[in-house]
Amino acid sequence: MNGHANGNGKLLARRPSAPMMPPMMVSAPGKVIVFGEHAVVHGKKAIAAAISLRSYLLVTFLSKTRRSVSLRFPDVGLSHSWNIDDLPWAAFAAPGKKKYYYDLVTSLDEELVEALQPHIQSISPKKPEQIRKIHQASASAFLYLFLSLGSQKSPPCIYTLRSTIPIGAGLGSSASIAVCLATALLLQIRALSGPHEDQPSAESELQIQRINHWAFVAECAIHGNPSGVDNTVSSGGKAVLFQRTDYAAPPRVEPLRSFPELPLLLVDTRQSRSTSAEVAKVATLKKTHPIIADNILNSIHDVTESAHNLITRDDFELNAESLQHLGELITINHGLLVSLGVSHPKLERIRALIDHTGIGWTKLTGAGGGGCAITIVKPTEDDEVPRPPVDLENTLIDEGFQTFHTTLAGDGVGVLWPAVLHNGLEEEGGTEIDQEKFLNAEGTEGVETLVGVSVNLGNVNAVREGWRFWRP
Numbered sequence: 001m002n003g004h005a006n007g008n009g010k011l012l013a014r015r016p017s018a019p020m021m022p023p024m025m026v027s028a029p030g031k032v033i034v035f036g037e038h039a040v041v042h043g044k045k046a047i048a049a050a051i052s053l054r055s056y057l058l059v060t061f062l063s064k065t066r067r068s069v070s071l072r073f074p075d076v077g078l079s080h081s082w083n084i085d086d087l088p089w090a091a092f093a094a095p096g097k098k099k100y101y102y103d104l105v106t107s108l109d110e111e112l113v114e115a116l117q118p119h120i121q122s123i124s125p126k127k128p129e130q131i132r133k134i135h136q137a138s139a140s141a142f143l144y145l146f147l148s149l150g151s152q153k154s155p156p157c158i159y160t161l162r163s164t165i166p167i168g169a170g171l172g173s174s175a176s177i178a179v180c181l182a183t184a185l186l187l188q189i190r191a192l193s194g195p196h197e198d199q200p201s202a203e204s205e206l207q208i209q210r211i212n213h214w215a216f217v218a219e220c221a222i223h224g225n226p227s228g229v230d231n232t233v234s235s236g237g238k239a240v241l242f243q244r245t246d247y248a249a250p251p252r253v254e255p256l257r258s259f260p261e262l263p264l265l266l267v268d269t270r271q272s273r274s275t276s277a278e279v280a281k282v283a284t285l286k287k288t289h290p291i292i293a294d295n296i297l298n299s300i301h302d303v304t305e306s307a308h309n310l311i312t313r314d315d316f317e318l319n320a321e322s323l324q325h326l327g328e329l330i331t332i333n334h335g336l337l338v339s340l341g342v343s344h345p346k347l348e349r350i351r352a353l354i355d356h357t358g359i360g361w362t363k364l365t366g367a368g369g370g371g372c373a374i375t376i377v378k379p380t381e382d383d384e385v386p387r388p389p390v391d392l393e394n395t396l397i398d399e400g401f402q403t404f405h406t407t408l409a410g411d412g413v414g415v416l417w418p419a420v421l422h423n424g425l426e427e428e429g430g431t432e433i434d435q436e437k438f439l440n441a442e443g444t445e446g447v448e449t450l451v452g453v454s455v456n457l458g459n460v461n462a463v464r465e466g467w468r469f470w471r472p
């Protein structure tokens, strides 16, 4: 019965409860290093750019009577709930500890990390150590932000995350989830304006900076000592030039808004590698052949500078000539990385297969020793979005590699609020993306089809109706 009796036995209508907020979705991209990996460790310049592989975070709101906050991260098999009232709010609100959304937090507070431990250590107790570590890293990033930005009155919610970015392949998967979490939590406390289409550039820039700062905090919870490049690219999109002359300090980062959006073939060797082992190889080479190693690192720096000079020229436009220039730099950069000893037979196999078809220019990206290769694909006359030949793709897959068709230098963080999309097949007014639909989308393609930020209109990609971005 919808009501309750008063003392006279008469039914009183139940006051309607406040309507629940509709679900919201945010999305942030992964990244690749286009030029300058390894050289950047030795104080040289590098360029990193966003890719169109992305993470998608759905926030669904629960009735206020449910005092829980939950993470559903099926990509890594994490599902965990906390009782909001059990979390260490007092520690995060203590004098000198309380942070506001506008505070510039640049590192984790060890006492607060400690206060979170009982709520982190209880996660996935029966899972193998390696998996538990992954779960705890993701959960730490979330809880640190949730307690820093929220309050005990934070609404009960479920945060469901799916990503199309391979994890641990040097493509910035952790930064993209950090950016999604920071954006969702900042939006929930109304600490961001927009995004909307006619938002002034400076205002958009400010929102991105705010997101980026908090995403860096979340990255610290996952990684300990991140460079800050991945979260900067993931929040702002496009590309950045970065340089670390003092390794103890964060790098100098310059946004490259004119970086062209290029079709990119990304091939994952599926060969695991250790960034620190590859970095150590270069350090050894520098000891044994100092002059030669320095010349190689300086040449990589020159490659990055050449790309930077080209892209930032007032009259820069993407045409056959400028693409050829960038492509040649990709080829040269790869050769220099081979000379440094950080390639791998699998990366060389991929490069040989792709070079043989002549479809574009290929280099390893990130630390090397495995991980991924990127190919800038040459446009063909009749095809505006070039695709590699089917034969090549089949060979790569048959040899155990994984291929991704992506775009370089696209948008950064995006918002879909309310989480309603027009997919062409649904009820009038669009489809509300609920948790069930999101969780049931099959594989990364299913996620892209259901909620992806872009749609393919014949030969060009366009932003799907509903998604909005801050574009400085």
Ligand SMILES: Nc1ncnc2c1ncn2[C@@H]1O[C@H](COP(=O)(O)OP(=O)(O)O)[C@@H](O)[C@H]1O
Residues within 6 Å of the ligand: 073, 075, 076, 133, 134, 135, 137, 138, 161, 162, 163, 166, 167, 168, 169, 170, 171, 172, 173, 174, 175, 177, 222
């Ligand atoms: N799809 C995802 N779902 C949940 N957590 C994720 C996801 N992607 C990344 N992470 C978190 O980020 C960590 C991966 O970071 P890292 O090894 O640096 O890889 P990457 O180079 O891809 O950022 C994982 O251990 C996990 O905690």
Ligand SMILES: C[C@@](O)(CCOP(=O)(O)O)CC(=O)O
Residues within 6 Å of the ligand: 033, 036, 037, 038, 039, 040, 041, 169, 170, 171, 172, 227, 275, 278, 279, 365, 366, 367, 368, 371
């Ligand atoms: C090799 C290096 O230049 C890039 C490593 O990239 P990744 O770990 O593959 O994302 C190391 C670094 O910049 O810290």
